Amino acid sequence: MVSLVQAPSMPPTLPQKSLKRDASHLSSPAPESSQSKKLRVAFDDRVDVRIMDDWTAKPLDLVKDEVRSALEGHLRPAADKDDGAYEQLRMVFISAAPSRSHDNGAVSSYTEAPSTALLKKYLVALSGRVSDLKACGKLVHAVLDVNWLGRDDAFVALYVRFLGTLGSAVPGFLRTVLDRIVGHFVEVSSSLGRIPDEPYVPRQQMVARLHNALRYLLRLIPSANSALAESLRGQFPNHRTASRQGYIAFVKNSLKTIEYAPELKAEIQTLITERLVKIDVEVQEELDDLEDEVDEHRVLGLSGLSEAKEDADDSDDDSDVDSDSSSEISMTPEENHLRALRDTVAKLDSVLDLLFSHYTPTFASGKMYEVNDAFEHLISQFSTFVLPTYRSRHTQFLVFHFAQMSQAYAERFAGVLLRLATGRSSASNGSLSAAAYLASFIARGARVNKTLIRSIFTRLGNHLDTLRRNYESACQGPNLSRYGTFYAIAQAMLYIFCFRWRDFIMTPDDADVEDYDIFEEGEPEWLPGIKECLTQAIYSKLNPLKVCAPAIVHQFGAIANHLRFMYVIPLLETNKRLRLSSFRSLAAPASRDMGAARRENTLSHQSGEAHHQLDAFFPFDPYQLPKSKKWLEGDYRVWKGVPGMQDDDDDEEDDSSDDEDEEEDEFGDIGDDPEYESE
Structure with missing residues (x-):
């Protein structure tokens, strides 16, 4: 756009206001010379010529x-x-x-x-x-x-x-x-x-x-x-x-x-945790469906x-x-499904990594008000979204990690779970999950100290003894739907014992027991009261070894026998001939543990006789997400075998490889996954 602006030395005469353009103020053009046939352009030094941007020039x-x-x-x-x-x-x-x-x-x-x-x-x-x-x-x-x-x-x-x-x-x-x-x-x-x-x-x-x-x-x-x-x-x-x-x-x-x-x-x-739990549950359901x-x-x-x-x-x-996207064209439906699942797992893994990164500076800051507030919020999220969700597999490791940042936080987390598991509303769904979470935290937390381990185990034993006395007089036999809380507490104690039995052996000056010293001075001296509590519960009419998860019962029996803590092999043999379905019909509907009844579908997903037994659900079992697992280094206690004790497959060298694999898989329900342990 060309703008012709008159030089300021000689301002032109302004036109009169009119509806029509008045050109009278303009100079009349000079008459064309008769000797020239071409148009000429005259440049006036008084006129400023500027090139203006097409759009920008709009005032x-x-x-x-x-x-x-x-x-x-x-x-x-x-x-x-x-x-x-x-x-x-x-x-x-x-x-x-x-x-x-x-x-x-x-x-x-x-x-x-x-x-x-x-x-x-x-x-x-x-x-x-x-x-x-x-x-x-x-x-x-x-x-x-x-x-x-x-x-x-x-x-x-x-x-x-x-x-x-x-x-x-x-x-x-x-x-x-x-x-x-x-x-x-x-x-x-x-x-x-x-x-x-x-x-x-x-x-x-x-x-x-x-x-x-x-x-x-x-x-x-x-x-x-x-x-x-x-x-x-x-x-x-x-x-x-x-x-x-x-x-x-x-x-x-x-x-x-x-x-x-x-x-x-x-x-x-x-919001992020709520959405994360949904992904976590979906991934676990998909993994369970894999062949x-x-x-x-x-x-x-x-x-x-x-x-x-x-x-x-x-x-x-x-x-x-x-x-x-181009490679998806040649993939089978099964491959596409597996690929989509892997992508979902990657989202889960990366979001957990972001959350670990997000919380870590707060806990490292040393500002106790902020740290306490962050930890209480983690517990609140756990109680609201994770604890009621049976299928959550990885989200709970946020609180697992940060609860071990100090013994005070470990005690706080364990205390919350203990109150939920043993409180007045202990028949509720959350209490049964709380017992499993508590057992898994005490068993797997590498930084959980001996004092807390013994305290939790003793208090669980006291509650188990109270439940036994309340139920035994009217009990006609083992029944998960009626006595679900009792069995959840019993299974928690069996699981903790399998991992933490060393912490229950009394030593001079309360020193840590060394494996090679266990039998040096005769029978081990156990933490007062725990042997009597478990013996009375196991041999009661409630018969927890028949209802608790077989993998955990089998491992507990082997360890207890080897350590001369308790000899339960004859009872296990007797239980093989016992049918739990025959006792379920004896439970009067009005007297059933209704919370346990509602929870039965989640605590036991099996069919047949196994439907009347607890699942081996311990939510802090091995963490395998590749990117975020680095945050758990040093937090996690891997399975440690009992000195001098051989596994069943070592005693039966003539078993086929399939049998050995099956035995290893069964042990994996309570121990560690072989691949995880090798890492």
Whole structure:
């Protein structure tokens, strides 16, 4: 565009105001010379010639007039409404959206996207009339769809201020504004930073701009905190449909918001944990359905492949998003299913890794108020989401790890579980799970000290003895549905004994017992009361060795016999001829342990006689997720055999290899997985 501006030395005479253009003030052209046939252009030194940008040259006042006219026409009563200018205004912003798409088939008069400079003027104009936007939803959505992340800093600052003004003046749009920002948590495409004629903006800078915008809005608008919490919950991606990269990016960005929105810390952590448990349960159900154990190890062992995809926020390469799609064409349905499962496991693994990373600085800070608050929140999450969920397999290791950061936290966690397992509501579903979690924590926690181990075991024994006295007089035989709490406590004690029997041997000065000293001075001296308690319970009419998980009973019997703690082999032989189904019909419905009855379907998933027995459910069994297992180094106590005691398969060398494998698998229910132990 060429602008002719008169030099200031001789200002021209201004025309008179008239409806018609009056050219009388212009100099008359000189008559054409008869000797020349060509047109000539005369340059006047008094005229300043400037080349102006096509879009930028539009004055701000003119833009303001356009915006005013468009809004007034749109806000008129229906009979007088004129949306022509309104639609043209909307198309200005639609043309600046990343997709450059025009909704509803509308055609923009702009052949090219408006420049950043022109968009600034329209934002300034809209900011001055933001109260009129309440009834201009389509226009507001067009503005919110503008690619603002990839423009210069001045535009970003102006745009974010507009968002703040809009959210403050029209609260109804606040959630929409936050949804647009949070929607980028899944993915910020590097293409957003490549706007023609604009400096390139890297992905990391665009992600930082998202958080700066949220920080500004939260500081400006008091109600933005609750609205952001709702937005995060509403925008949280579905783990079945979201890519691994996108899902992990959303979790990472959600955790980052806690840095400038500490008021939302509990809500964000709870939301992530809640969704994590759902994935954990789904993965475990899928693994249970696999045909063989080899597939399970393949899924867990390979879940960490292509971890580089998770760090998309640190890279500007979008090519990896669908890089594997072509190979899916040649895969069988079974292979696709296994691949999808492996991808879900990778999400589980990576999110757990993020949570371990998130909590660790707090516990390492030494600020006791913050540490205590974080630990109490972990226990609350565990009690709310993990404990009632029978199938959770990995999420519980968060509290397992951080509970061992100090003996005080170990005692706190064990105390919570003990109260749930032995409290007045001990027939509830949660109490039966609590007994299993307590036993597994005491047995597997490498940093749990001897004092706590003995204290918990003694208190469990006292409660078991109380239950035995309450039930035995009316008992007609072993019955899981009627006496479920008793059997859950008994199984917890058997399991703890198998792992921690060394801590129950009394020594001078309470020193740790060495394996080679066990039988040096005759019979071991056991912790007072535990032998009598277990003997009375085991040989009572409730007969816990018939109802508890066979793998645990078998291991306890072998260890107890070898250590001369208790000889139960004859009872085990007698129990082989006992049918639990014959005792179930004897339970009067009105007197049944209704909590245990409701829990029976989860404590025992077997069919036939095994349906009336407890599962070997101990939730801190080996952790195999490849990426996040590094956090548990030193936390985990692996199975340690009894000195001088041989396994059954060592005594029967003539057994076939299949029998040996079967025996090893049975032992694995209580011991460690061979592959895990070898690591």
